[in-house]
Amino acid sequence: MWAGQDHLLLPSSYSLLTKLIMAEAFKFELVSPERLLVSEQVESVVIPGAEGEMTVMAHHAPVMTTIKPGVVTVKTASGGEERYVVFGGFADIVPAGCTLLAESAVAVKDVDRADLARRIQEAKEDAADAKDDQARSKAEQFLSQLTTLEGAILPA
Amino acid sequence: MPSLKDLRNRIASVKATQKITKAMQMVAAAKLRRAQEAAEAARPYSERMGSVLANITQAIGGGGDAPALMTGTGKDDVHLLVVCTAERGLCGGFNSQIARLARDHIRKLLADGKQVKIICVGKKGFDILRRDYASMILERVDLREVKTLGFVNADAIAKKVINLFNEGGFDICTLFYSQFKSVISQIPTTQQIIPAGLASAPAEAVDGGNAVYEYEPEPGEILSDLIPRNISVQVFRALLENAAGEMGAKMSAMDNATRNAGEMINKLSITYNRQRQAQITKELIEIISGAEAL
Numbered sequence: 001m002w003a004g005q006d007h008l009l010l011p012s013s014y015s016l017l018t019k020l021i022m023a024e025a026f027k028f029e030l031v032s033p034e035r036l037l038v039s040e041q042v043e044s045v046v047i048p049g050a051e052g053e054m055t056v057m058a059h060h061a062p063v064m065t066t067i068k069p070g071v072v073t074v075k076t077a078s079g080g081e082e083r084y085v086v087f088g089g090f091a092d093i094v095p096a097g098c099t100l101l102a103e104s105a106v107a108v109k110d111v112d113r114a115d116l117a118r119r120i121q122e123a124k125e126d127a128a129d130a131k132d133d134q135a136r137s138k139a140e141q142f143l144s145q146l147t148t149l150e151g152a153i154l155p156a
Numbered sequence: 157m158p159s160l161k162d163l164r165n166r167i168a169s170v171k172a173t174q175k176i177t178k179a180m181q182m183v184a185a186a187k188l189r190r191a192q193e194a195a196e197a198a199r200p201y202s203e204r205m206g207s208v209l210a211n212i213t214q215a216i217g218g219g220g221d222a223p224a225l226m227t228g229t230g231k232d233d234v235h236l237l238v239v240c241t242a243e244r245g246l247c248g249g250f251n252s253q254i255a256r257l258a259r260d261h262i263r264k265l266l267a268d269g270k271q272v273k274i275i276c277v278g279k280k281g282f283d284i285l286r287r288d289y290a291s292m293i294l295e296r297v298d299l300r301e302v303k304t305l306g307f308v309n310a311d312a313i314a315k316k317v318i319n320l321f322n323e324g325g326f327d328i329c330t331l332f333y334s335q336f337k338s339v340i341s342q343i344p345t346t347q348q349i350i351p352a353g354l355a356s357a358p359a360e361a362v363d364g365g366n367a368v369y370e371y372e373p374e375p376g377e378i379l380s381d382l383i384p385r386n387i388s389v390q391v392f393r394a395l396l397e398n399a400a401g402e403m404g405a406k407m408s409a410m411d412n413a414t415r416n417a418g419e420m421i422n423k424l425s426i427t428y429n430r431q432r433q434a435q436i437t438k439e440l441i442e443i444i445s446g447a448e449a450l
Contacts, residue, residue: 031204033307033392035197051372064212065372066381089385090378092208099204103385104307 025077026058027097032105046073056098063093068145083108120146163428174417181410188403195396202389223380228351229327234271236326240333241281242402243300248409251280257344258332310392333394334401342401
């Protein structure tokens with residue numbers, strides 16, 4: 001009898017304990033048009049949302065957001081940390097998981113400096129020959145995001 | 157009757173051709189595998205894009221703030237055809253099938269009094285369509301230099317199409333490509349990309365269930381960002397399917413060519429052997445009858 005009760009109690013208190021000690025894992029997928037980059041259980045993800053950075057953990061409220069060029073930091077369930085550079089896209093967040101559709105994504109260590117410089121150059125040209133104010137401010141915003149990104153990954 | 161030497165030369169040349177077609181078949185097989193892998197790797201993105209798009213259109217509920225790319229201009233006077241074919245030939249009926257489909261479509265549109273504009277992706281389709289509709293071709297996208305098809309290539313094409321749309325250059329855009337079904341079967345397909353049909357959204361969202369989403373920024377704004385991206389994805393998918401289809405068609409065409417060459421070699425060797433035997437017999441008769449005459 002006693003043993004049986006113990007057996008019933010233990011698992012739930014154990015899971016509560018683990019919940020307190022470490023965050024629950026959830027499914028994160030990073031997809032670029034060319035391939036599926038990441039699909040694994042993670043603890044938390046930092047996403048450069050269009051309206052500010054956000055950290056996504058398990059049981060997040062459903063959000064859909066566009067993302068600006070920036071660094072995505074992934075903390076895996078096994079404790080490792082990976083960083084990816086994304087150039088725009090959007091994220092689909094539901095309580096059970098998070099899918100990030102990036103226009104192009106690379107691991108920070110594989111970033112091609114020349115490619116980044118080329119993108120910045122293109123953004124500068126876009127800003128220079130924008131037709132109206134709205135297009136110009138949009139292009140300039142994109143340019144500043146790119147330069148911030150360059151600054152963020154340069155020491156890496 | 158060709159001489160023995162002629163036959164020998166002929167056999168040698170067919171053998172050389174067979175070697176080439178065999179090599180081409182093997183190259184196509186290797187490339188096909190790579191193209192298939194690329195097409196498979198691209199699938200998750202377009203699938204997720206589809207479900208996200210379905211979610212968001214549901215949220216908007218087909219309201220008035222959907223971007224023009226989705227609802228269209230409300231007219232259908234000017235049609236833009238994006239015809240995707242291969243850059244190289246020697247792949248059976250692959251290119252001509254796509255071109256024929258495009259040509260039938262153009263003829264129908266012209267008969268209805270519509271205006272037609274064409275963008276050609278790939279040299280072969282351009283060569284075929286140029287004969288009849290040279291004045292309608294706006295542009296030819298050259299992908300010959302491209303070794304591995306990237307999203308940037310598709311994005312560039314999609315941007316051109318969208319810019320043209322924003323300038324009011326056309327009302328409806330249709331994509332022509334070949335759907336890769338299997339190595340021996342590629343189906344020429346048309347797909348309307350502008351306006352993107354709202355009806356294609358499935359009634360039930362995939363993973364979000366019917367959860368209430370929070371949108372950042374507004375749904376309309378996200379949608380206007382999403383639709384152009386979706387067009388790029390569609391073009392990218394068409395290009396990848398085409399690449400796989402081209403290699404599949406080339407593989408079976410070259411397989412046929414190799415087999416034909418083999419048959420030809422057999423036939424030629426039989427003729428050659430017969431003729432050689434005939435000549436030997438003739439020479440023997442000459443010698444024997446010469447000896448008998450003495």
